[in-house]
Amino acid sequence: MFNTILDEEKLKADRDGQARTAYSLRHTYICLRLMEGADIYQIAKNCRTSVEMIEKFYASHIKTRLDAAAINIMRKKKVAKVVAKELRTGT
Numbered sequence: 001m002f003n004t005i006l007d008e009e010k011l012k013a014d015r016d017g018q019a020r021t022a023y024s025l026r027h028t029y030i031c032l033r034l035m036e037g038a039d040i041y042q043i044a045k046n047c048r049t050s051v052e053m054i055e056k057f058y059a060s061h062i063k064t065r066l067d068a069a070a071i072n073i074m075r076k077k078k079v080a081k082v083v084a085k086e087l088r089t090g091t
Contacts, residue, residue: 030058 002022006012014020033043044051
């Protein structure tokens, strides 16, 4: 079913030409949550991984988009959405 959806939406490959997998959704989830300012310890618990692994393999991909002061501070959803939008658009 996952592959059918990817085919229909023409998302079978990522921007680097690598095939998407169900596991790639995990990476996306972790990165988006970090950019929203979610608590890294809660993300690690939810994803059954360590903070060290998140910092090493996930946060490194978005380090230029993260505000160090915002990490591990819970925010209201509305504010997080605005920040995420600003990060995506660069405004």
